[in-house]
Amino acid sequence: MKKIINDPNKFVDEYLEGLLLAHRDSLKNVTDDNRALVRADAPVKGKVGIVTGGGSGHLPVFLGYVGKGLADGVAVGNVFSSPPAKPMYEATKAVNAGKGVLYLYGNYAGDRLNFETAEEMAEADGIEVEQVLVSDDVASAPKTQKGNRRGIAGLFFAYKIAGACADEMSSLAEVKAATELALSNIRTMGVGLSPCTVPAAGKPNFTIGEQEMEIGMGIHGEPGIHRGLIQPADKIVATLLDRILTDLPFQGGDEVAVLVNSLGATPLEELYIMYRAAYRLLEKFGITIYRSYIGKYATSLEMAGASITLLRLDSKLKRWLDAPAESPFFSQCAPKHGS
């Protein structure tokens, strides 16, 4: 895969520099190396801070969701690699307004380890920290081993709900509970069609046949649950939704938010063909779509593929989902329903 880059080893530093130059009004760096970034208006008085973080290569995840009504700060790692504890800790200090800080990130071993260390450092400074891990990928482990499931595109909904609850000037315990409520209702599954190339590695992260797809593949190319000939979109969506729906389980009468996410190269037109199939299937099961998001929300560089996420809603989750939010990568100007 050809790339528009300079030195592969400066890939992260250079995209971060460009990103900060483009979004100086909304983001600021806490450390000179740009690996800890926070909202330009951080800390926000009276508000619980939300810190996230993870490897690069997934934009808009993680960095792209630092903004109003979303996360307050982020620690940025190298491509597909956890950031160390230090930038996590620096971001924590920079967003702390005295009401405590929630760590909200994907369930990966390296990130867990480093956020644990960062929490210890922050607590030594007297900053109260709670953690919520996103583990929405139903393909990554059986339901009985939820602690082993990876966090993927469901991160978006987690930020949206956590950020909206924090914006209501809720306590740390309340923001944590809201986020956990959201996560207990979020399920995601994806399909991978092509690999991507980590710039510093210089070769594709896996191989896959010209006519093959892999159901359940992770956003770093982690193995999925089935590899086979590519199927029609309607069939792929039925396979993904079958696992998603039975996992929670979702039921007739449920109201959901739907996220159809491109892993990178898959264009919007294909996402809408998937959305069409999802809509028709959910309709058949008596499940109503309250709100939908379609686009690039959590990627793997230039990987082709997509994922579907469902968030089951109640009245509180609807309120938080509808709240305004604004970051360099996501804007939702005003409530869609009511008010």
Next chain:
Amino acid sequence: MKKIINDPNKFVDEYLEGLLLAHRDSLKNVTDDNRALVRADAPVKGKVGIVTGGGSGHLPVFLGYVGKGLADGVAVGNVFSSPPAKPMYEATKAVNAGKGVLYLYGNYAGDRLNFETAEEMAEADGIEVEQVLVSDDVASAPKTQKGNRRGIAGLFFAYKIAGACADEMSSLAEVKAATELALSNIRTMGVGLSPCTVPAAGKPNFTIGEQEMEIGMGIHGEPGIHRGLIQPADKIVATLLDRILTDLPFQGGDEVAVLVNSLGATPLEELYIMYRAAYRLLEKFGITIYRSYIGKYATSLEMAGASITLLRLDSKLKRWLDAPAESPFFSQCAPKHGS
């Protein structure tokens, strides 16, 4: 290239169906085949209507910019193929609020021909129509043959300015003049790295070597001005900006808006590396960036590559650029500077 589709011949109908299901609150169909779509609140009382259109495969162009502060209606063609005059005419009638309608679209022969016919049909109904063509691609013809230049990502700025001026309840002549002012200050150039596959064709639209890039390539894979070994990002950006800057020409002291656009597969991280290079070069020339947009704004299905667009600003263009806008694919919540 593998695709998540069903029947390739139903690609357009199915993505349109999905798109309308997802955005029923903001878009409605005027014709049963969904090939003429308008804002859900069309016609907007007292406002000039803006109708655009063109082939599919470029989302968010064209359809994605139908919304508040942007275009009012769109005619949708097959992939890379002009829509006929009929849906253009149907969209015209549906957005007409008695103040006239502006046709705003890319400079391609098929679109021109069909919009001319649509204008005749609309004028026979007593609807006043004006036309403005977008021809921002500096690589597609010499400056002395501006009428032969193609419209590419600069379409986004054209919609933004035209829509904001129309939102001020300006006359048709004023909206046309504002759009022409914008276009006289917009220049774009792109680079292509890989082909894309039109679903109904089933094979790539061109071939290019594993290590090659093509400077100046169009958004349907039209030949550019130079094919050669892929260069570092900084070099590519310097090549694009050199042509863009000398064409207008832009000068030290100018204020500009910058759009760094992915043609599809090229990820955000690479766009920011390009933005970094553009920022540094413009800084060197004494050109100030007032506002920047980075992402997928005008695509070629899953093609890899990118383009850079500059819009030279004056106080009026700044006001229109800063005005709020909201469509399924683009949201700008509130003025960034002042007010």
